[in-house]
Amino acid sequence: MDKFDIVSLEKEVGSLSEKGIVRGYKGFVVSLKGLAAGVIFFNDKNEGEIAYAEVVKSALSVIGKLPKEVYGELEKFVAEFDKDGHQVLSELVFNEYDQVMLNVDRDEYEKAGVHKGMRGCVMSDHAVMGELLVDFSEIDEHGNMYGDCISVKMSDIVLVE
Numbered sequence: 001m002d003k004f005d006i007v008s009l010e011k012e013v014g015s016l017s018e019k020g021i022v023r024g025y026k027g028f029v030v031s032l033k034g035l036a037a038g039v040i041f042f043n044d045k046n047e048g049e050i051a052y053a054e055v056v057k058s059a060l061s062v063i064g065k066l067p068k069e070v071y072g073e074l075e076k077f078v079a080e081f082d083k084d085g086h087q088v089l090s091e092l093v094f095n096e097y098d099q100v101m102l103n104v105d106r107d108e109y110e111k112a113g114v115h116k117g118m119r120g121c122v123m124s125d126h127a128v129m130g131e132l133l134v135d136f137s138e139i140d141e142h143g144n145m146y147g148d149c150i151s152v153k154m155s156d157i158v159l160v161e
Helices: 068-080
Strands: 005-009 026-033 036-042 050-056 060-065 099-102 119-122 131-135 149-153 157-159
Touching: 005 036, 026 050, 026 068
Parallel strands: none
Antiparallel strands: 005 026, 005 060, 026 036, 036 050, 099 119, 099 157, 119 131, 131 149
16 A cells, blocks of 8 residues: 555444444545555545545555656645544435425525525435535426526535425
8 A cells, every 4th residue: 555545445444434434435545654544535425525534554445546647736735634624524414305495595596596495306415515406496376487406505405304
């Protein structure tokens, strides 16, 4: 195992599970120290979210190598990376086709005709940078469709039962 190898977590590690890092999650090695590797993991359910963890090497499997052309850029990224501020991966609490309600007004939502209190349907069980695609389309009393399918911050919606 070498620095900048792409790895997969092959064994469940209790302390990592508590941080949202579970078996099958992938990342890349940023440091090696004895029997441990420092790894930046990617959240499979929330693209763009990353977390740092030190993992015993025996729990990891090397599945690839990053291209050497990016090593310089990665060295700079790792040097500036706030390991303490990126320790936990969030859990995706919404599933595809869940019915949700918007609980805040934001300019970007209003531009799409979506307002606080509107109900929508989650269109994917994957988020991007903490946002989900939600369809807020409705039909008015004249049979005209209004609203839109937009990206919404997960913190701005609640599950409707």
